[in-house]
Amino acid sequence: MIFKTTLKLALTISIGLVTTGVATGVASAEDFSKGSKAATFGLRGETKATFSGKVVDILCELSGDCPANCGDGNRNLGIVREADGKLILVSKNAQFEFNGAVDDLLPYCGKAVDVDGLMIGNDPGVKAQIYMVQLIREKGAADWNKAELWTSAWAKRNPGAAGKGPWYNRDPRVAKQIKKDGRLGLGHAADKKYQEE
Amino acid sequence: MNPLRTALFGLIAGACALAASSAGAIAATPAKTVEIKGEIIDTWCYLSGVMGGPEAVVGSAHHTCALWCAAGGIPVGVRAEDGTVYMVLKIKGEDPLAQTDTILEIQSDTIVAKGSHYVRDGINYLVVAQVVANEGITNKNHEDFGVVPGFAFPEAE
Known part of the structure; x- marks a missing residue:
């Protein structure tokens, strides 16, 4: 009797485990593209x-x-x-x-x-x-x-950077780094050499 | 112990482990202390291929764009020597999108970072407690690829 009950319980748990595992697997394999209206750009793995x-x-x-x-x-x-x-x-x-x-x-x-x-x-x-x-x-x-x-959030954070052209050419933090190390990040002499080549 | 009882305990333990793993979505993830050597990269251009192959969108070739992306709030990463990319969630006690210079200062540099490593759903995350070494920009790939994108280097400047 004890043997049978234990066996039944073990079997029930096993089935539960397998079912849960299968369910988890199904969820992770769900197709999330269905119904999407996203624009595509040909990016890697898109x-x-x-x-x-x-x-x-x-x-x-x-x-x-x-x-x-x-x-x-x-x-x-x-x-x-x-x-x-x-x-x-x-x-x-x-x-x-x-x-x-x-x-x-x-x-x-x-x-x-x-x-x-x-x-x-x-x-x-x-x-x-x-x-x-x-x-x-x-x-x-x-x-x-x-x-x-x-x-628009950037513009609010940087009221002093108003002007024409894209934000990244007006961003004070970016400008500070370029002023310090140049556009290659290797110093202004390296930038100059690159431009001359 | 009775073999059947042992099997039963095993199954119950397995069920608990499975339940814990499912609950992992809401529980904190254990961190490992690590020291990683790698290059600070712009993860969007690197992973999306929007501007070319991965070797062209790192190093000096992509330095200005990396500054733009970091200032633009795109996650900054460390590409380790084995190619693993770690998303930086904190740097020297600062949040990565804080309006300071900390994360911009090290763009494209090869660093040794010490901190906490988390893995969740296939992505490696890094809380950098300390930059223990900084070799600066060692990947001078502008010599091979030019500047990527080209407009990062206005000729008329």
Whole structure:
């Protein structure tokens, strides 16, 4: 009797384990491109991806070091994807002026969002893809917002850098480095030599 | 111990481990203390291929663009000598997107970083506690690739 009960219990747990494993596998293999309206650019490993998840401060998520409001724009942010619990590193917004995604994600810190964009990369040195967010909205909201907030946020942070031309040619921190070490980072003599060649 | 009981305990332990692994999505990830030598890179251009192959979007060839991307809030990485890329989440106590010069000062440099290493869902993350050595820009690849992108070096300057 005891033998039979124990065996039954063991069998039940085994089935449960296998089922859970299969379910996890199915979730991780989900096709997130379905329904995506993301623009494509022919980038490395590019795949459309639209999904829901929670906006998180990555360092907080990893270490428990959690300042208020996801670090107020000073930290890298990501999305914990609802479908499989994976932490997705959001590296880029939809602008093409060397802009990250933190200003677009920050208003949703700790909130559930829907996003649409591209998973990028297939480098052997990174065993997962990073995300370029193009559209974002609070989960279930009717309207999408374009993930293009970076340049206006930069202008607010740098009121003294107003003027013509792209932000990166007016950014005071970038200008300071170029003034110090040149555009190659090797000193102004190296820049001059390169220009003469 | 009864072999059946041992098997049962094994299964229960396995179930607990699986449950813990599923719950990993919300639990803090254990960190390892590491010392890594590598080059500070702009991870977007490096991983996306938007401006060419990986060897052209590092080093002196890509230095100005790396400054733009770091100032633009794109995650900065350390490419170790074995090719592994570590996303920098903190540098010498500062958050990486803080409006200071710390992370810009070391763009394209080859450094030895000491800190905490986390891995989550295939991505390596690094909290750099200390830059124990900085060799400056050792990858002078502008000699091979020119400047990438070309407009990073205005001729009329």
